[in-house]
Amino acid sequence: MKTNKLLKSSMSVALALTISSITAQAWPTNSNIAKADFGDTAATQQTKTELNEIINRRITNMKIISFNVEAGGVGKTAICVNAATLLASKGFRVLVFGTDRSMNLTNRMIGYYARKNGLDADEVLANIKPENTVEMLFQRLPFSPIKITDNIDLIAETRTLYDLRDIKSFSLLHWWWDVEKYLTEEYDYILIDTHNDQSEFTKSVYAISDIITAIIDKTEKTYKRKVAEIKELLNIVKNENRSRTETFVTARVVVLANMIDKSVLGKQMRNKMNKLVREHPNDFVGCIEYRESFPKSDALYMPLWEYRKYDKGDWSLDKFYRDTERLLLKLADM
DSSP states (O other): OOEESSOHHHHHHHHHSOGGGSOGGGSOTTSHHHHSOTTOSSOOHHHHHHHHHHHHHSEESOEEEEEEOSOSSSOHHHHHHHHHHHHHHTTOOEEEEEOOTTOHHHHHHHHHHHHHHTOOHHHHHHTOOGGGBTHHHHTTOOOOOEEEETTEEEEBOOTTGGGOOSOOTTHHHHHHHHHHHHHHHHOSEEEEEOOSSOSHHHHHHHHHOSEEEEEEOSOHHIIIIIHHHHHHHHHHHHHHSBOSSOBSOOOEEEEEEEEEOSSHHHHHHHHHHHHHHHHOTTTEEEEEEOOTHHHHHHHTTOOHHHHGGGOOOOHHHHHHHHHHHHHHHHHHTO
8 A cells, every 4th residue: 555645756856946836825834834935945944854854754554545426326435334344354444534414424434333332323423522523624623533443433524514614625635734644653544435526625535535436336427427527626636736846636536336237237337347447457446236235234334244144145145245345455455
């Protein structure tokens, strides 16, 4: 795994640039760089040292994967939840949060936590404090994740997130720079479930992601139009967060088809994706088959991997579980 918030090579170039070539918005406000006079043609030694420290921190072992598509009903949140629980079961430390006003991710993770611990999910949700929520991240305030399991922490969504003002595409990038040392020491993965839109909140998630996972269904329209929209938005985010010569955003888009059934459209999408995976293995993950196991496990606030022992079926059901696990682990390693 390799996270690369700023490419080391590009940052080496940035070190050689004058301070005037770097926008004030691109750096944490508590740094000497942010406080520097950006009209100066030469940096002070103190500022050079701080910039060099940032360069050296860019290469880490932690990966940030977000899930997005401007369409509902494609199983985006279910994929995020099951990826988190799968990685946790393999011993990885995972932080999950979302920007979806419907709070689907939070409801599912809290439901899972409550069921495992014999608690009432509504009571747990009612006791979430402001410091446990994603609003703290966008405001760069102290935050406190909720421990779901030994290996999964949650920062809860809120229905009032979009009431925040002055949010820009660099908002989470600034937060990341503030807390990167803590996050990279605490977690192997951060998984982020976005709202189905192109808002500044979604753009801000793009800015800190290593991988943006476009979840599509069996329809050709979703694949062509929605994936194109994600890539166009990512290009906008890259242009909004850059120095004179380099973007600070290093995310790339990968495509995962979900809920692919045995209909004519489903077979066509499976054939298309199989071909794309062979030709572009770094851009396409594959197809997750549609099975009732997904909605049934979801309704019980139970990850697929836990529900499997209750699921009865023939060899094809075992293949579904194996293939789903393989594809989610492949995504985590892309």
